[in-house]
Amino acid sequence: NISGALCISKAWPGMARTIYNDHKRFLETYLTPYPGFFFTGDGAYRTSVGYYQLTGRLDDIINISGHRLGTAEVEDVVNHHVAVAESAVISYPHEIKGEGKMLAFLPLKHLSWDYGTTETLAGELKELISKKIAKYAAPDYVQVTH
Numbered sequence: 001n002i003s004g005a006l007c008i009s010k011a012w013p014g015m016a017r018t019i020y021n022d023h024k025r026f027l028e029t030y031l032t033p034y035p036g037f038f039f040t041g042d043g044a045y046r047t048s049v050g051y052y053q054l055t056g057r058l059d060d061i062i063n064i065s066g067h068r069l070g071t072a073e074v075e076d077v078v079n080h081h082v083a084v085a086e087s088a089v090i091s092y093p094h095e096i097k098g099e100g101k102m103l104a105f106l107p108l109k110h111l112s113w114d115y116g117t118t119e120t121l122a123g124e125l126k127e128l129i130s131k132k133i134a135k136y137a138a139p140d141y142v143q144v145t146h
Helices: 023-031 071-078 118-132
Strands: 002-008 038-046 052-057 061-064 067-070 088-094 098-107 141-145
Touching: 002 052, 023 038, 052 071, 061 088, 061 098, 067 071, 071 088, 071 098, 071 118, 098 118, 118 141
Parallel strands: 098 141
Antiparallel strands: 002 038, 038 052, 061 067, 088 098
């Protein structure tokens, strides 16, 4: 059981080979961080039996009220709710703060479609995030999808 950066040691057919008009950036972003490996930019968790779980972008950080918060950290907490199949967390522009709190997009598990109102679920998720991370991390908006 270990987690870290997801890197690939061998080339594959659909692999990117450059960034248009910026090959230096391609090398610095994907090949320099872990010499000899292609750095995907994602984090991963590998179980003791060899299964991999992608944990999200390592560079996806939101600045909320002066606190730097990884979106994957919030998604991990949200995904533990019984009704949530998966989640995506983003920030949104805010006139005063620059970056507002976040917006969570949640497809529900098929058996959870009748879970209750969106407001009920949003309230439970905000409380869960407040307890597991911090009050400032609770999203302002929750978008439930089916």
